[in-house]
Amino acid sequence: MNVNSNQEDLLTVPHRLTASWREPxxxxxxxxxxxMRDKAELWAVKCPICERILFPPEIVCxxxxxxxxxxxxxxxxxxxxxxxxxxxHVTGSREVDPSTGWxxxxxxxxxxxxxxxxxxxKWTVMAHVLxxxxxxxxxxGIRVKAVWKxxxxxxxxxxxxxxxxxxxxxx
Amino acid sequence: MSAAAPEEILISERNFDSIxxxxxxxxxxxxxxxIRDNKKIVGTKCRRCNTVWVPARSTCVKxxxxxxxxxxxxxxxxxxxxxxxxxxxxxxxxxxxxVLAIIQLDGADTGxxxxxxxxDPEDIKVGMRVSAVFKEDRKGSVLDIKYFKPI
Numbered sequence: 216m217n218v219n220s221n222q223e224d225l226l227t228v229p230h231r232l233t234a235s236w237r238e239p240x241x242x243x244x245x246x247x248x249x250x251m252r253d254k255a256e257l258w259a260v261k262c263p264i265c266e267r268i269l270f271p272p273e274i275v276c277x278x279x280x281x282x283x284x285x286x287x288x289x290x291x292x293x294x295x296x297x298x299x300x301x302x303x304h305v306t307g308s309r310e311v312d313p314s315t316g317w318x319x320x321x322x323x324x325x326x327x328x329x330x331x332x333x334x335x336x337k338w339t340v341m342a343h344v345l346x347x348x349x350x351x352x353x354x355x356g357i358r359v360k361a362v363w364k365x366x367x368x369x370x371x372x373x374x375x376x377x378x379x380x381x382x383x384x385x386x
Numbered sequence: 387m388s389a390a391a392p393e394e395i396l397i398s399e400r401n402f403d404s405i406x407x408x409x410x411x412x413x414x415x416x417x418x419x420x421i422r423d424n425k426k427i428v429g430t431k432c433r434r435c436n437t438v439w440v441p442a443r444s445t446c447v448k449x450x451x452x453x454x455x456x457x458x459x460x461x462x463x464x465x466x467x468x469x470x471x472x473x474x475x476x477x478x479x480x481x482x483x484x485v486l487a488i489i490q491l492d493g494a495d496t497g498x499x500x501x502x503x504x505x506d507p508e509d510i511k512v513g514m515r516v517s518a519v520f521k522e523d524r525k526g527s528v529l530d531i532k533y534f535k536p537i
Contacts, residue, residue, distance in 0.1 A: 224419050226410045226526045233476040234402040239395055246387070248396055258387055290387035371396045 242285065243272035248371040255363045255375075257293040257332055259339060267338035268293075294333030296360045296382060300340060302328040304350050326350055330359060330379060343373070346380040358382040403476070416456065417442040421531060422524040429494050431455045440494035441528070459493035461518035462537065466490050466497050470507045479529055485510060489534055503533030510536075 240248060243260060247270075250256045259270035264279040268291050275282055283289050304326040328345045331337070346362065347353055359379035369375040410418060413430060420426045429440035430453035437448060440459055445452060468487035471478070478484075485507050488497035502510055503519065516534035524530035 224415055225412065226415045226418050227407045228410050228414075228418075228527070229407045230405070231477045232402070232404045232406075234400075236400050237397045238400055239397055242389075245396055246389070246393065249394060250387075285388045287388050292387075 241274065243274050243283075247272055248375075251373075251375045252369045252371040253366075255295075255366075255369070257295070257361070259291045259293055259335060260289050261291050263289060266336070268335045270332065270335065270339050270341055291334060293335055293339070296358060297330040297332035297335075297379070299328040299330055299345070299353065299355065299357045299359055299379075301355055302326045302345060302350070302353055304348075325378060326353065328353075328359065328379060332361075343376060344378040346378040352381070358384055411444065413442050413444040413453070415526075418526045418528065418530075420458075421520070421528070422526040425461070425520045425524075427459050427461055427491060427498075427518065427531075428456045429459050429491075429496075431457045437495045438493060439496050440491055440498050457493065459491045461491070463489040463491035463494070463498070463516060463534070465502070465510065465512055465514050465516060467512060468502065468510055483507060487516075487534070489516060500528070500531060501533035502535070504535040 239245065247258050250258050257270065258272065259268045260272035260283050261268045262276035262279055262281065262283055264281055265276060267276065267278065269276075269283075270293060272290075273283065305324045325348055326345045327342055329340050329342055331340055345353065345359065358381070360382045362377045362380050363369070364375055364377050417428055420428045427440065428442055429438045430442040430444070431438045432446040432449065432451050432453055433455065434449045434451045435446065437446060438457055438459065439446070439453065442456060443453060466488045468485055471482045471484050471486055474482050480501075485502040486499060487502045487510070488499055490497050500518075502516060515537040517537050519532045519535050521530050521532050
């Protein structure tokens with residue numbers, strides 16, 4: 216018996232993998248999400264050694280390899296406004312998702328900003344949605360403000376912030 | 387901001403669903419087309435260590451030889467071990483409870499994973515003899531073998 220090299224006899228094997236699970240966020244991120252949901256506040260932690268301010272909060276500083284203790288002095292409240300360091304905008308049509316057939320027809324995407332909230336330092340950067348879709352009005356360093364969903368719509372998710380809108384700066 | 391009282395724990399529900407396909411390659415395609423067209427189960431035999439691999443594979447795991455020699459093995463074999471599946475997953479081809487077994491076919495040196503049917507899970511024993519039941523409508527899949535039934 217030999218390998219049949221006839222192209223028609225080369226088969227493909229269909230597959231489907233599914234998994235469902237429930238996942239807690241961990242002590243620090245859980246508390247951060249609760250503060251977002253209940254108080255519309257952003258909380259980060261500060262490494263006591265290198266003083267990096269980390270959002271989302273991490274339980275171990277990845278640079279110093281020290282445990283950040285759950286103490287009041289290690290928690291830092293970030294402001295509701297911030298500075299856009301950089302932003303990107305996905306435009307144009309995307310391909311059909313090959314596994315689900317889903318296609319974002321007619322969907323508009325908002326630019327994503329790398330935002331440094333006030334109260335953070337250069338290590339405090341979060342990626343989030345910008346309201347302004349006209350990128351000609353955006354620039355690096357532009358000031359933005361978090362727009363929160365209403366209390367009853369907030370679920371303890373990053374999307375509890377609807378988007379960040381441009382703050383008009385008086386000249 | 388540190389914890390004063392027991393806190394609520396947020397739990398996120400995650401669902402993963404991936405539909406995909408892969409090309410079987412020449413050797414596995416041969417294995418599948420022999421089941422589809424001829425109701426035969428074939429393996430590959432290693433020239434160096436003489437191990438017969440079923441399902442047919444292109445490389446010997448023991449000595450890394452390229453395997454080119456196909457050998458037909460029996461559609462009868464012996465149950466090496468088995469388990470009863472009771473919890474449903476979306477990608478299962480049938481509803482639980484059903485039995486998954488590793489079957490060493492006569493002429494093969496390795497185990498072949500498949501279902502056992504036409505019997506109660508309680509009646510299955512390690513070492514019992516089984517034979518393949520082929521589907522009438524075969525499509526070139528390992529599921530063209532419906533299951534193995536006790537002899």
